[in-house]
Amino acid sequence: MSDIAGFDIARIIELLPEVGVALGQTFVMLLVAIPIAILIGTPLGVWLYSASPTGLKPRPKLHRVVDSLVNVIRSFPFLILLIAIIPVTRFVVGTTVGTAAVIVPLTINAIPYFARFVEQNITQLGAGVVEAARSMGATRGQIVRDVLLVEARPALLGSITIMTVSFISYSAMAGLVGGGGIGDFAIRYGYYRYETAVMLFAIVLMIVLVQAVQIGGTRWARRLDKRH
Template identity: 70%
Template sequence: MSFEILRDRLPEINQAMLETFAMIGVAIPLAVLLGTPLGIWLWSHAPAGLNPTPRSHAVVSAVVNMVRSFPFLILLIAIIPFTRLIVGTSVGTAAVIVPLTINAIPYFARLVEQNITQLGTGAVEASRAMGATRWQIIGNVLLVDARPAIIGSITITTVSFISYSAMSGLVGGGGIGDLAIRYGYYRYETETMVVACVLMVILVTVVQYGGTRAARWTDKRVSA
C-alpha cells in the first residue's frame, strides 16, 4: 500500500467524512422528527387502530408506499427541480440531503408503524379501561413501550442511508462512498478505495453498536 497516496488524499478523505456526517446528520433527525408522527398516524388511523379512517388511511398509505418504493438513484434525479427550489442548488451535499430526507421519512414511518403494531392491543385496552385519552395512550403507553424498538429502527435507518449516501456523487454530493468511486474506481487508486471502505465499515459498526446499546438501555424488560 502506498502511504504517499493516502497522505496526499488525506484532505479529501477528511472532507468526505464531513460530507457524509452532514448528509446523515441532517436527513436522519428530520426523518425521525417527521416520520414518527406519520408512523403513529398510520397506525392510529388503520382499520384496527385507535381512530380508524379507512379511506384517508388508504390514500396516505399508498403515497407512503409510492415514495418508499422509489429507488434512491431515480428519486435523486426525479426531484432535482424540487431540490433546487428548497436549497437553491441541484448539486453538492445540500442537494443530496433533500432526496435522502424525502426517502427516509416514509421508510422510517413504516418502521414506527410496525414497532407500535407489534406491541399488541393489551396495553391499549387496559389504558382505555382506565379512562386514558387517545393522546395519553399514544404518548404515555405506546411510545414508551415501543421506545427500544424505535431506537432500533433509527439505527436501521441510519445504516441503510449511509449506504444510500454513496450515490451522492451523481450530483456532486461528496461523501465517503463517492470518494471510493471517484478515486478507487475511476482513478484505480486501490489504497484510497480500501481506506474509504474501511471508514464506511467503521462508521456503520459504531452506529450499530451505539444503537444496540441505547435500545438495550431503554428496554425496561432487560435487567441491568
C-alpha cells in the first residue's frame, strides 16, 4: 500500500528532491540571519545594558531613543515587515523574491530580537557581579568581556536556541511571498494543490527540525552552566 495513515508515500518519495532543496533554503536563511544577528545584536544588547540608567555608563537620553527603536522593530509582525522593507530588500540583494530576499527582513528582525535577549541576560546576573569585578580593578571593557559575557554564556546560548526556533517559523512564513524553504514547499503543494499528505509531511519536518534545535541548544547550555 502506498497510502499509510493518509500519507501518499509514493508521492512523497517523488517529491524528496524538492524537499531537499526546500530544507537547504531554510538552512541558508538561518545560517546567514542568525550569525549576523548574534554579531550585531550582542554588542547592541551590551550597549543597551551599559547605557541604561543603572548600567556601566548611563546615557539615559540616547538609551531611550535606541531602546524605543529596538521595541518598534521587534513589535512588527514579520509578514508586515517583510512587505514594508521591500525597497530596502531590493537595494541590498537586487530582488524581492527568493531565499536571498527573505534573509534581509529575517536579519533586520533578528538583530533587535537578540539584542533584547542579551540585555536581559546580562541584567539578570545582578549588580553583585559588576561590583566584585570593579573591586578588583577591572575596566568597563574587562567587565563586559571577561565577566558579564562569560557569566551569561548559558543564558545567551538558551536565547540563541529560542531565537533559532522562532525564526524557523518565520522562514516558513516567508513561503507566502515565494521566499523558498519548507514553508514555501508546504504552501505550494498543501495549499495551492490541495495535497494534504505532502503538507503534513512538511509540517512533520518542521517539527523535527525545531525539536533538534531545541534539544541540542538546551544540552549545550547545560554543559556551559557552572551550576550543573
